[in-house]
Amino acid sequence: MRGAGLILAATAALAGLAMASAGLAAPGPRGKAPAARPVTFTLPEETIPEDLADAEGEAVVNHCTACHSLEYLVTQPRGKGAQFWKDEVAKMVNVYKAPIEPADAEAVAAVLARKFG
Numbered sequence: 001m002r003g004a005g006l007i008l009a010a011t012a013a014l015a016g017l018a019m020a021s022a023g024l025a026a027p028g029p030r031g032k033a034p035a036a037r038p039v040t041f042t043l044p045e046e047t048i049p050e051d052l053a054d055a056e057g058e059a060v061v062n063h064c065t066a067c068h069s070l071e072y073l074v075t076q077p078r079g080k081g082a083q084f085w086k087d088e089v090a091k092m093v094n095v096y097k098a099p100i101e102p103a104d105a106e107a108v109a110a111v112l113a114r115k116f117g
């Protein structure tokens with residue numbers, strides 16, 4: 001038992017030596033971290049897709065741009081039907097908490113169904 005303890009101690013000492021010689025146990029380098037420089041970039045301009053750029057589309061633009069671009073809407077597959085758009089608007093309200101009054105939600109869904117089917 002005593003012998004085992006000695007072997008352990010010797011192993012630990014050797015490991016310490018190895019770490020020190022590899023520079024691992026030495027104090028950290030004195031060099032400075034690279035200076036953080038501010039990065040500037042220009043976001044793409046938010047545009048209203050042609051399909052929604054008329055008077056009817058205004059309700060959609062007003063209610064559906066707070067969280068994401070309108071590209072999410074106009075890139076949906078066509079011909080999914082009115083129920084799809086009702087459900088889509090309901091999901092935005094119920095799941096993502098879009099602050100849209102029920103009457104407005106219905107109007108928006110109707111516009112989307114007319115435009116994108």
Ligand code: HEC
Nearest residue numbers: 063064066067068072073076088089092096097098099108
């Ligand atoms: C409160 C924030 C919020 C508002 C306001 C909002 N959305 Fe969304 N919308 C989301 C989130 C979050 C996603 C999912 C994003 C993702 O997973 O990449 C999403 C995704 C979508 C998608 C992609 C398909 C899907 O179901 O994930 C469509 C279509 C969509 N929204 C339509 C609308 C319409 C129509 C309106 C206006 C009635 C609207 N959104 C308003 C938060 C919102």
